[in-house]
Amino acid sequence: MIKSPSAKQPSESRKHFQRRLSRSPRFIVTKERNAAFAIFVLLTASCSTIMDRREARPLVLRDVPAQRLAYRFEADVKVPDDIKNDDAAEKIEAIQLDFNTRRENDALLRTIRSPDGQRALVLYGTEDQPGPAFSIDIYSSDGHFLRNLTPPDLSCVFPETVAWSPDGNSITFIAHRGVKPTPTPTPPGAILPEETDASPLPSIAPAFPTIAMFSTEQIYICNRDGYDLKPLTTREGLIYFYSSWAPDNHALVALACRESEWDAREKEYKLPAGRPRLISVDGSERLLDDNLIDALPAWSSDSAKVAAAFDTDVMIYDAATTKPTQARIRLRDALTSASRIYEQKSSASNKTGEANANKPEPAATSASAIPASFNPIVRLEWPTPDKLFLQTAYVRVLPSETINTFQRWHLLLISPQAAVLK
Numbered sequence: 001m002i003k004s005p006s007a008k009q010p011s012e013s014r015k016h017f018q019r020r021l022s023r024s025p026r027f028i029v030t031k032e033r034n035a036a037f038a039i040f041v042l043l044t045a046s047c048s049t050i051m052d053r054r055e056a057r058p059l060v061l062r063d064v065p066a067q068r069l070a071y072r073f074e075a076d077v078k079v080p081d082d083i084k085n086d087d088a089a090e091k092i093e094a095i096q097l098d099f100n101t102r103r104e105n106d107a108l109l110r111t112i113r114s115p116d117g118q119r120a121l122v123l124y125g126t127e128d129q130p131g132p133a134f135s136i137d138i139y140s141s142d143g144h145f146l147r148n149l150t151p152p153d154l155s156c157v158f159p160e161t162v163a164w165s166p167d168g169n170s171i172t173f174i175a176h177r178g179v180k181p182t183p184t185p186t187p188p189g190a191i192l193p194e195e196t197d198a199s200p201l202p203s204i205a206p207a208f209p210t211i212a213m214f215s216t217e218q219i220y221i222c223n224r225d226g227y228d229l230k231p232l233t234t235r236e237g238l239i240y241f242y243s244s245w246a247p248d249n250h251a252l253v254a255l256a257c258r259e260s261e262w263d264a265r266e267k268e269y270k271l272p273a274g275r276p277r278l279i280s281v282d283g284s285e286r287l288l289d290d291n292l293i294d295a296l297p298a299w300s301s302d303s304a305k306v307a308a309a310f311d312t313d314v315m316i317y318d319a320a321t322t323k324p325t326q327a328r329i330r331l332r333d334a335l336t337s338a339s340r341i342y343e344q345k346s347s348a349s350n351k352t353g354e355a356n357a358n359k360p361e362p363a364a365t366s367a368s369a370i371p372a373s374f375n376p377i378v379r380l381e382w383p384t385p386d387k388l389f390l391q392t393a394y395v396r397v398l399p400s401e402t403i404n405t406f407q408r409w410h411l412l413l414i415s416p417q418a419a420v421l422k
Contacts (some may be wrong), residue, residue: 052245061305061385064416066316067325069133071388075338079409080173080389083124084382091158094143099124110132110159114224117141121149123159130179131338133157137397138226149226151208154180157217158241165222166202170281172221172232172252174240177213216259219243219252219279232283241272243279248303252279257292269397270294280355288326298380300388314390314412329412331377334375335392339371342408346373361376373406388412 034097061069092111093246099108105127112121122137129135133155138146150156151170155178162173211220212231216238222229233254239262242255255274265272275294279285288297290304295309299319308315313331318324390410396403 002348016118041207047150055232061300061414061416063304065321065325066305066318068417069327070415070417071329072415073331073334074411074413075334075387075408076342077411078109080381081388082383083389090137091418092141092143095120095122095137095139095328097227098145100138110162111139112164113141114164115166116123119146119160119224121164121171123156123162123408129155133178134159136173149222149229150175150227151211151394154211154213154220155179161241161243161305163243163245165245166247167249169224170221170249171224172219172224172243172245174216174243175213175220177215183245195255202326219254221281226415232279232281233285236284239272239274241274243298244256246299246303246319247301249281250303251281251297253277253288254298255293255296261292268401271395271397276317278306278317280303286324291313293375295378295380299380300382300385302385304385307380307382309380309390311376312392314377314380314388324368336370336374338400338410339374342373343350343371373408375406386414 008097018044058138061082084143090111091108092113095111096108098371099106100189103124107125109123109125111123118141120139122139123134124135124137125256134141134157135152135396136149138149140146150173154175155164155172156175158174162171165172180375209229211229212234214231214234214236216235219232219240220229221232232252233256233279235256237259238256239259240254240256241262243252244254245252253274254277256277257272271294272296275290275292276288276297277285278288289308291310293308293310297306299306304318304320306319308317312330312335315332316327316329317327375392375394377390378393378395381389381391383389388411390412392410393403393407394403
């Protein structure tokens with residue numbers, strides 16, 4: 001503020017006192033403390049401003065929104081060792097022995113060990129269950145029966161989706177209301193059981209509490225002991241045919257479609273396709289996309305994101321934030337170029353003998369032609385936050401067989417986008 005000429009100026013004695021005070025140790029310390037405090041306030045404000053603008057580079061990929069991810073594509077990579085194909089027919093020997101000796105009328109389909117290895121889910125079929133339906137029991141891993149998990153009027157389907165949660169505290173599976181066989185009419189003149197002196201045999205089946213059941217496939221959940229069984233999804237008319245736990249147990253990713261969509265693809269001999277969605281353990285549901293996909297979605301290893309594939313595009317969704325974003329990675333051009341290189345190398349390697357000396361070149365040699373090895377994405381695996389593997393292949397489901405050719409693995413190297421400081 002500029003003072004007027006009439007304003008009173010400090011006297012010479014006051015100026016001299018201020019000079020002496022500024023040189024005193026106490027005042028020097030105070031000045032340094034005030035200067036340090038001012039610098040701290042300035043830095044704090046600057047950091048807050050940067051974080052508010054989301055311009056600070058996060059330390060881990062988990063903190064990077066999907067829409068801020070960058071990627072680098074690598075074609076035709078070696079199949080990673082940490083990607084394993086689960087043996088759907090795995091059977092614990094001790095449990096198989098129990099079925100062979102005590103349960104000869106039941107067909108053991110599969111056993112699934114708990115994460116701690118102490119228990120196992122036992123999937124089996126009975127004579128009363130139609131088609132692919134099955135029931136589930138809980139066994140100890142040493143072959144001792146513990147209890148029935150599913151009530152007799154609930155039919156389980158999609159055995160590959162039966163799973164323990166990663167912490168071993170919950171069990172999920174997909175089931176629908178069982179189809180009860182129609183009783184045979186009583187012939188005229190037959191003696192009814194109540195007309196005889198014989199008392200009915202007591203039931204040895206466990207008493208199950210009443211639970212909600214649906215005509216279409218829903219996801220069910222219970223605790224590790226098989227109790228507190230309840231439906232996690234309750235959307236009658238939707239068919240849930242896939243679910244997978246997040247590595248940190250906070251949610252499941254699932255695929256579901258309408259009955260009409262399921263029937264249409266079945267008539268065309270196509271694999272089922274569904275809309276990806278996140279389902280929390282409290283039953284709340286978030287639709288990730290309204291487009292149908294047939295490649296199963298995959299969790300990132302840090303549980304922060306979910307990847308899905310639409311033909312040759314990869315979608316990435318935030319799965320552990322209150323303000324989710326998404327990103328679309330278009331790979332059609334990259335996959336087409338990779339297929340041309342792949343076929344050129346294959347053609348060159350085939351010309352090693354006289355039998356192939358006069359073999360014609362592949363039809364897809366022009367720049368505009370689509371190579372035969374170019375196919376959509378059929379599988380995703382996300383073993384580490386920075387490496388998303390994708391498999392392309394030609395898949396066709398026929399009445400008598402399934403054709404699966406040109407299986408090739410590719411890699412997306414994920415990283416944060418460069419921060420642009422303004």
